[in-house]
Amino acid sequence: MQQNTRALRRASSVAEARNAVTARRPKWIFGTIAGGVIGAALTVGIVSAPAAGAETPDAVASFVTGGAAPLVKKADDAAIHISLAQDAAAAADAVTAEVAASGLDLAGAPAAVDTSDLTTWIDKLGDREGLSSREVTSLEAYVTSETEAVAAETATLQNDYAVAQQRKVEQEQAAAAAAALAQANTPEGAKATARQMMASRYGWGDDQFSCLNSLWTKESGWNYKAYNASGGATGIPQALPGSKMASAGADWRDNAATQIAWGLGYIDSVYGTPCSAWGHSQATNWY
Template sequence: MLKNQLHSPARRRRFGITLAIGVLVATGIAVTVPTAAAMAAEQSRLDAPPSKIESAAAAEAVTAGRAALTDAASAVVAAQSSGLDLGDASTAVDTSGLLDAMEELSDVDSLTALELPIVRVEASAEIASVTTQTAALRERQDAAAAAKQAAEAEAAAVEAAAAALANANTPDGAKATAAAIAADQYGWGSGEFECLNSLWEKESGWNYEAYNEDGGATGIPQSLPGDKMASFGADWATNATTQIRWGLDYIQRAYGSPCAAWGHSQSVNWY
């Protein structure tokens, strides 16, 4: 309410003079009331119109204010139409103070040389406030966009991993996986893989869910018991690749190569 009462230049002057005299009297300082001529001279100084430089500065402030308002409006529209989760905080930018200051600056002729700098400082502060709010809103939108992108990437990775697992768990996928691991980790080429293919085709048909009801042998390599394969992964019961890694390691340790293991199997019907 006080700010509204002081909008009038005359009221501002009266309030300032009254307040100054009141403070001096209250503190016990002697007050000399100016003469009528002195007061008239002071009033003439206060009522002096702004200089061209001051008026130009006011115009620049108005231009800067309009730019800040346009930028704020753009940020608000972008945030509200983004469809992103920006949290519970408002997506609005408070521009009321800037609009009031710009309205005062737009009527430079009604301001004196003393009042114009004050209003211009107020406008600068409001421009800074709007700019800060706009930047904060954009940061929230950027953070929300990054969070959404990360969530989508994680979901895509999970989906890809599930698809890869499903593919590896098929007989053809398991064979391809076994051939790659055998070559990369053990240096076993196509000849050894032919033996491995024959061995595990006989044992399980390359079915990771294979289970021998008689003895309890499990999975593609027919591990006995099946939980031996846990040394290569807790998912040994559902992941063909884990079973393959365990089976190849077992063959290397027990027989040295798939062809040796296949030869043993042909001789005694087990390996």
């Protein structure tokens, strides 16, 4: 008796499950089957308006769309294409604005990225309601192609902008170096350079600088362009010949600091201190 009761319960559960599945089965499937007999037009009409909560079997979707992606998926793909295109356009516009604000010369390279075509395709794809799947696919291709072109132009503009920025930095550094050199090449600038250099390299103080100042004021007036036509002595320390100063730097003709470096080294090796060199100059009129 107990076994019979269990069997009846199982049979009842199976029947309830079968009824539930039957109740959830989309009514349009039966319409589709009927439409297959009546005609394709009726089939499309029924499939385009499925019952609420219905799920399209893969086989039916394939039959209706010819293997193409469902319209919902195409809509999602279009949204992705639009989002990527909008990001590319925004990036291009941002770089273009930054370049314009900088006022830098890009040496003839384009200073802007034209995003008008991409914006047009974005708008067209955004207004895709009522378009066929094939038309949406074509618009996606146009958007993708223009997105790639804008991204490539943006990368090129960023590179040209970076080069221009580096060029500006180098120009500013060169200008600063030239200004510093011009200052150092004045008599007062040369004296300041000599004072700093003799203290840091040789430990000579103000007393030795006083002697050095007297010595080189007599020799050249601290003029890095000084030249003795009769003997050929050159520069602030009156090196003879002037080419000796090349050992301190290739720019010895135009840089007072290079001449000073050579002159202090010469005084150190020959006389030991500027005051000793000045004493010799006073006694012999040369050093």
